[in-house]
Amino acid sequence: MKTLNKKNLMGIVVILVGILIFLSINGCFVSEKVAAKSGAQLWAENCQRCHNMPSPATFSPDQWETVGMHMQTRALLTKAERDKIVEFLKQ
Template identity: 55%
Template sequence: MKRNILIIAFAMILTMGIVITSCVSAKVADKNGSQLWAQNCMRCHNSPPSSAFTNTQWSVISSHMRQRAMLTEVESKKILEFLQGGD
């Protein structure tokens, strides 16, 4: 009996995690790089204009900040494209 309850509880927690993840993914999918940049980068510091660094420098900065700001790969990619002039 206890085992069945644990299995049901685990299944419910897993289902909730999947639902929450899909909702967050949909919110990110609806935003462009400019919006994600304003939402994520400017919450901690005043970000320099995109012209302040080269595309290569933005790539390195993006990689570093993805880890520090705990951005998803999609968020980081959209922000980088925006900063490199592709958004």
């Protein structure tokens, strides 16, 4: 009976390690995709899906920082995506 429990535990550990490896590898590919995109591309892809895209001149640079923090949560953006979009809008 104890051997069976150890086998079950070992199987669970192997499965969990496999899942962690998969998720960490997948996360690296997502980061590379974000790094390859410009702030303008990310802005078009993420803002247009919910509303019309505002002109970059609509807000001041400080206001874009605030909008970026708000929209990071609402649009489920990563910090890297938010930073690229805000830098584009502040230009």
